[in-house]
Amino acid sequence: MKQILILYFSGVGNTKYVAECMYSSIKKQCTVDIKSIEEIDISFDLSQYNKIVLGTSTIHSEPAKPMKDFLKAINRLEKPVPAFIYATYGLYPENVLRVFADLCIAKNIVPVCYSGYRCSATDGILLVPAINFFAKNEKNINKKVERDINEFIKEDKADFNKPEYKWYGLLNYPNKWIGQHFHFKIYLHKKYCAGCNKCVVHCPMGAIKRDHLGYPAIDRQKCINCYRCIHNCPYMALSLFRKKRHKKTIKYKKQRFLDER
Ligand SMILES: Cc1cc2nc3c(=O)[nH]c(=O)nc-3n(C[C@H](O)[C@H](O)[C@H](O)COP(=O)(O)O)c2cc1C
Structure with a gap:
C-alpha cells in the first residue's frame, strides 16, 4: 500500500506551491505521490493510500469548483482514510474549510487536520494592483507548511476534526453571492x-x-x-477590464507593457 497522496486543485499556482512544499518536506520520510486533480479522473483509486492531503484555492468563499465537482463525483471509499485538508486564500478563509471538510467526510475521506495559508490574491492583484499586500504570501509560509504536514504524518489520529465555525464568515456573504450570481467577463x-x-x-x-x-x-x-x-x-x-490592461500579474510581475506591438 502506498503511503501518502497529495491531491490539489490550483488555479494560478499558489495551491500547487503549497503542495510542492509539502511534497519536498515528506518525500524523504515516506512514499508520497503528488497530483493535480487535472491529471486524474474520478476512477482514480484513492483507497490505495494510507493518508491523503487535499488542497484547494478559495474562490468566492468556497472551495474551487473543480475540487468540489471532483469530490461530489467520486465514489464513497469503503474504509475511512485520514486526511489533511488545506485551502489557500488571498484575504481570509472564513468557513471555506468547513465546506471542504463536509464534502470530504461524505466520501469517507476524514479530515483529521486542517490549515489555511494566505497567499498572493489572484483576484486582488488584478483588481487593485496598488495594494502590495495582495502580491505577497504570508510570512514564513514554508515553515508553517512544513510544521503542519509533519504533524499530520506523525500523528495517528483518526477522528473527524471539523474546522470551527467562524461568525465573521457572515461578512463574506456578499462575496459568496457575487460569486454565485455573476460571472466576470475576460x-x-x-x-x-x-x-x-x-x-x-x-x-x-x-x-x-x-x-x-x-x-x-x-x-x-x-x-x-x-x-x-x-x-x-x-x-x-x-x-478583466474592457478598456484597460493589467499592469502586473502573478507570473509576469515585472513585465512592462509591450505597447510597441
Ligand atoms: C475569482 C476569485 C475569487 C476569490 N475569492 C476569494 C475569497 O472569497 N476569499 C479569499 O480569501 N480569497 C479569494 N481569492 C483568492 C485566492 O483564493 C487565492 O489567491 C489563492 O491562493 C489562489 O490559489 P491558486 O493560485 O492555487 O488558484 C479569489 C480568487 C479568485 C480568482
Missing part, C-alpha cells in the same frame, strides 16, 4: 495578443479555443474565473 485586447497559445494550453477547463483568426475565444459557460489565462499571458492581452 476581455481580449487584440492588439497585444501574439497568438502564443499559452491561455489555450493552460486553461484547466478547456474553455479557450482559437477562433478562425487565431485569437483566443473564451467559452463563458465553461470558464470558472480562476484567471490562470490572465496570469499566464506574457503580453497581458487578457484583462
